[in-house]
Amino acid sequence: MKYNKDNYKKVVDEFTPKNKMLKNCIMAFIFGGVICLIGEIINDSFVAWLGISDDEASPMTSVILVGISALLTGLGWYDKLGKIGGAGTVVPITGFANSVVSPALEFKREGFILGTAANIFKLAGPVLLFGYFSSFIAGLLSMVFK
Amino acid sequence: MKKTGKTFIIKDDVIIRDTYTIVGNKEGQGPLKNKFDMVIDDDLWGEDSWEKCELKMQRTAVENLKNKNNLINDNIDLLISGDLLNQITSSSFAARDLELPYIGVYGACSTMTLTMGLGAMLIDGGFAENIICVTSSHFCSAERQYRLPLEMGGQRHMSAQWTVTGSAAIWLSNSGKGPKIKHVTFGKIVDLGVKDANNMGAAMAPAAYDSLNQHLQDTGVDYDLIVTGDLGTIGKGIVNKMFNEENKSIESKYDDCGTIIFDIEKQDVHAGGSGCGCSAAVFGSFLYKKLLNNEIKKLLFTSTGALHSPTANLQGESIPGIAHCLGIEV
Numbered sequence: 138m139k140y141n142k143d144n145y146k147k148v149v150d151e152f153t154p155k156n157k158m159l160k161n162c163i164m165a166f167i168f169g170g171v172i173c174l175i176g177e178i179i180n181d182s183f184v185a186w187l188g189i190s191d192d193e194a195s196p197m198t199s200v201i202l203v204g205i206s207a208l209l210t211g212l213g214w215y216d217k218l219g220k221i222g223g224a225g226t227v228v229p230i231t232g233f234a235n236s237v238v239s240p241a242l243e244f245k246r247e248g249f250i251l252g253t254a255a256n257i258f259k260l261a262g263p264v265l266l267f268g269y270f271s272s273f274i275a276g277l278l279s280m281v282f283k
Numbered sequence: 284m285k286k287t288g289k290t291f292i293i294k295d296d297v298i299i300r301d302t303y304t305i306v307g308n309k310e311g312q313g314p315l316k317n318k319f320d321m322v323i324d325d326d327l328w329g330e331d332s333w334e335k336c337e338l339k340m341q342r343t344a345v346e347n348l349k350n351k352n353n354l355i356n357d358n359i360d361l362l363i364s365g366d367l368l369n370q371i372t373s374s375s376f377a378a379r380d381l382e383l384p385y386i387g388v389y390g391a392c393s394t395m396t397l398t399m400g401l402g403a404m405l406i407d408g409g410f411a412e413n414i415i416c417v418t419s420s421h422f423c424s425a426e427r428q429y430r431l432p433l434e435m436g437g438q439r440h441m442s443a444q445w446t447v448t449g450s451a452a453i454w455l456s457n458s459g460k461g462p463k464i465k466h467v468t469f470g471k472i473v474d475l476g477v478k479d480a481n482n483m484g485a486a487m488a489p490a491a492y493d494s495l496n497q498h499l500q501d502t503g504v505d506y507d508l509i510v511t512g513d514l515g516t517i518g519k520g521i522v523n524k525m526f527n528e529e530n531k532s533i534e535s536k537y538d539d540c541g542t543i544i545f546d547i548e549k550q551d552v553h554a555g556g557s558g559c560g561c562s563a564a565v566f567g568s569f570l571y572k573k574l575l576n577n578e579i580k581k582l583l584f585t586s587t588g589a590l591h592s593p594t595a596n597l598q599g600e601s602i603p604g605i606a607h608c609l610g611i612e613v
Contacts, residue, residue, distance in 0.1 A: 138493060138525070142476035149477060149485040152520045154441040154554075161438070210434050219436020226436050239434035243427055246332045260435065 161223050168222030172229045176202055199230055206231035210238040236260040285407070288501035290468040290608075297403040298461045299574075299611065300454040302567035303348035305340045307422065307448025310556075310564065313545045318568035319449075320347065326423050326448070333423035334372060337450075341366070341377035341419045344452035348415065352454065359383055360411035363402050365394035366419050366559050367446075368428060373419050383415070392487075392513050393470075393588030394418040395451070395563040396607040400467040402455045403609070412457050419450035420558030429480070429593055440481035444515045445552035447544060449560030451567030462574040462582075466502050466610030470494030472590065474603040480596055483589040484518030484541070484554055490604030491518065491587045492525040495533075498583065498608040507579040509533050510570060511606070512562035512586035513541040515555030540565035562586040574613055582611045 140148065176198050183194035209215040215235045219226045226232055240259045244252040258265060285292045304319045311322030323340070330336045341364065349355070362383040364374035371387045378385040390397035398416035405411045425446040426433055455464070473493045477486035491511050499506075514522060519539040526533050540562045541555035566584055573579045587606040596602070 138473075138489065138496075139528070140475060140489060140525070145475040145477075145489065148521055148524065149482065149517075152517045152524075153482060153485065154517075156438075156441055210436075213434060215436045216434050217436075220438055222436075223438045232436065235434070235436050239432040239436075242434055243432040260431070 165223045165225035168225030203234040206234035207238045210235045290501035293407045295407050297406045297464045300456045302571045303344045304451045304564050304567035337421035338373040338376045340450040344450045348452040359413050361414045363398040364417040391588030393586040394559045396586035396609050403464040414455045417452040418559040418563045420560035422446045422448045442482040444554045444557035446558040447556045447561040449564035451563035465612050468498040468608040470606040472603045476601045478601045484515040486589045486602035487587045487604040488518040488521035491606040494606035506581045506583040509537045509583040511539045513557040514539045515541040580613045584609045
């Protein structure tokens, strides 16, 4: 065989179909945009109709979006949205909820503690770690420069 | 020695007496829908996990093959099986219920021809008269072990393949009528550095080329049909290119089970089917019937395996490929 590790990559590239970048970007823009729009509607409704302050409405909106996403994941619909929406459904907070609920569901057959509980943050773990770490840094900075 | 080059010659009769195939719902809607013995309705088949469903498929395939042919355990010398899961769970747990002397093997998606090749040699060597070879794979159990949770929303790569939910049991015997295994070539591992776990076809193609080339060179048989296991559209294209570049084109008589079992466009399987069950189900149904009907007289059947380990992959390792060839003649 005339191929080796160096020249084989070119052959692989030649035969591997490219991902549909433009279409994926447009769909991500639409799906991500719609999710954010729903968030804005929920947020503004809290402020306008329930007289809740903007500061308090924001976390409540997040909780509701997370709840909806968890429900859709449980019903087996979120992965279908994700297939079309791509990054548009992964990046918003609903995608984060999906990444927590999907392993929780998948590992429930191995038991509640060693299955679900041990694996629930399998995908979200890095997000949580870096989230905690960056808030720690932000906290330090705000303490120093206050 | 019963050997030519790297290929073992099966001198006595080793007959593929019968097969039994079980596939999942999606496979049952594909181009081969009327060819399988059984199609199951859903991912669980009444079990409470995908893993248990997979071992039930394996067990049922063997039981139904036995019942179909009035075989009893006393007549069967050995069960050789394998699958994709850690500790070859489906095979060992199915064998627990089948109560047959059991050899479990792991060859990733190359397992079907690996088990049949070993079985043929044991029969030819006079160690056994009847052997059952069985493999299985299940889309859901494979996804969760090798990739991401199923409910995780995301997009599959265009080069990714769809693990076939299916199992096939094959009965090999030293007597009776049916297509015969004439040559066995166990491939060597070929790894050209593909690290992309979403492009298994490209990872396996060099191994497939190497084994096919070795087999054709050793035996000199002019096959009617050459079929690889689960290279999909990408791997199939690469194998064709490699043979064409050596001026030994096989394009006119070459196909791949991963592109046969699904309607690639309509069933949204991207690069095609994969898994131990892919070549097993296609051989056990479609190809075996073609041999029985004399539509093809000489078949080169080559299951292909990506010996992929998610752990090794994360540690920077590439994906070793392997392919085992069976020369089958009517």
